[in-house]
Amino acid sequence: MPLRMIRFTICVLVALAAWAAVGQSPQPPAHHWAIVVHGGAGVIERSSMKPEAEAAYRSSITQATEAGAKVLAQGGTSVDAVEAVIQILEDDPLFNAGRGAVFTADGKIELDAAIMDGSNLKAGAVAGVTRTRHPISLARAVMEKSPHVMLIGAGADAFGAQSGLEQVDPSFFFTERRWQSLVRQLQKEGRPIPARPAGAPPPPPVPVAEIDAPSAHKYGTVGVVALDRAGNIAAGTSTGGTQAKQWGRVGDSPIIGAGTYASNQSCAVSATGTGEYFIRLGVAREICNLVYFKGMPLQQAADQVIHKELEALHGDGGVIAITPDGQLAWSFNTAGMFRAKLAEGGKLQIGVYNDEP
Ligand code: ASP
Numbered sequence: 001m002p003l004r005m006i007r008f009t010i011c012v013l014v015a016l017a018a019w020a021a022v023g024q025s026p027q028p029p030a031h032h033w034a035i036v037v038h039g040g041a042g043v044i045e046r047s048s049m050k051p052e053a054e055a056a057y058r059s060s061i062t063q064a065t066e067a068g069a070k071v072l073a074q075g076g077t078s079v080d081a082v083e084a085v086i087q088i089l090e091d092d093p094l095f096n097a098g099r100g101a102v103f104t105a106d107g108k109i110e111l112d113a114a115i116m117d118g119s120n121l122k123a124g125a126v127a128g129v130t131r132t133r134h135p136i137s138l139a140r141a142v143m144e145k146s147p148h149v150m151l152i153g154a155g156a157d158a159f160g161a162q163s164g165l166e167q168v169d170p171s172f173f174f175t176e177r178r179w180q181s182l183v184r185q186l187q188k189e190g191r192p193i194p195a196r197p198a199g200a201p202p203p204p205p206v207p208v209a210e211i212d213a214p215s216a217h218k219y220g221t222v223g224v225v226a227l228d229r230a231g232n233i234a235a236g237t238s239t240g241g242t243q244a245k246q247w248g249r250v251g252d253s254p255i256i257g258a259g260t261y262a263s264n265q266s267c268a269v270s271a272t273g274t275g276e277y278f279i280r281l282g283v284a285r286e287i288c289n290l291v292y293f294k295g296m297p298l299q300q301a302a303d304q305v306i307h308k309e310l311e312a313l314h315g316d317g318g319v320i321a322i323t324p325d326g327q328l329a330w331s332f333n334t335a336g337m338f339r340a341k342l343a344e345g346g347k348l349q350i351g352v353y354n355d356e357p
Pocket of ligand 1: 041276
């Protein structure tokens with residue numbers, strides 16, 4: 001072979017090898033996934049919490065968080081993880097969301113939920129729904145399948161049915177514990193007691209025992225924030241609102257910017273507490289604004305809004321939050337908040353009372 005030909009062949013081989021090497025060069029590392037979950041904040045005190053109840057809450061939160069972690073570990077989106085975890089908690093009668101939600105003053109269950117995708121600022125929310133089994137999935141359908149952000153009441157349920165989401169009789173959400181809690185509150189306040197809801201099982205011969213602090217019954221909202229391997233964050237919240245609410249009252253959970261917010265530019269937040277204060281302060285967006293405009297570390301931003309701004313209004317509650325760079329935070333000014341966090345390669349951290357890290 002002439003020398004020129006050999007040189008040419010070598011050049012081609014070198015070029016091919018270089019091209020192959022570039023093709024195999026390591027991709028930029030995928031983001032580490034992470035998830036934070038809450039199951040409501042309130043007067044959750046050791047002295048009034050039965051050990052079995054505490055163990056049940058801890059185990060439910062652990063299982064739900066691990067289910068979300070699995071979605072993220074397998075490359076699922078943050079929106080998928082948020083929906084999956086909240087669906088589990090909506091089906092769990094321990095929490096004030098879906099089955100196990102608190103009753104309104106007239107003996108109904110009216111559910112609120114919201115979800116937000118930080119990668120594109122799309123959001124969906126529903127309020128006062130009574131028939132859709134998973135309000136969080138209905139919020140997601142509003143986000144993905146409608147041109148709107150928020151739907152309410154019967155119209156929202158009708159959209160759920162039209163979108164193929166499971167519809168249930170309102171008695172599906174009934175739990176004896178929440179019913180008796182409503183009756184006790186109304187009796188104490190001297191307000192009329194509504195008729196036992198249609199479709200509820202017959203009352204038990206002896207009242208069911210309180211399993212936790214009476215005022216914890218007002219709470220139990222659930223929320224999730226997550227970061228996926230693609231570096232996108234999302235937030236979701238689902239609740240029955242406050243016990244004995246009336247006149248179509250809606251809290252902060254489904255209000256984008258108040259109880260739920262997510263933007264890849266700053267952070268994702270889900271809140272719990274007396275919603276009126278969270279709406280007035282726009283708590284979730286306020287925290288993200290401190291991160292975005294002031295460059296504050298996430299924990300500091302959450303603490304500033306909860307311990308300074310919320311407390312200045314005598315508001316009560318807490319938040320969980322996450323940033324695209326993997327900062328995780330929770331902050332609350334109540335005696336307790338059911339909460340857990342887990343990041344790729346780390347250990348699950350779970351807490352109930354305010355003296356736990
Ligand atoms: N924030 C909810 C609401 O006001 C209730 C809660 O989180 O406990 O509807």
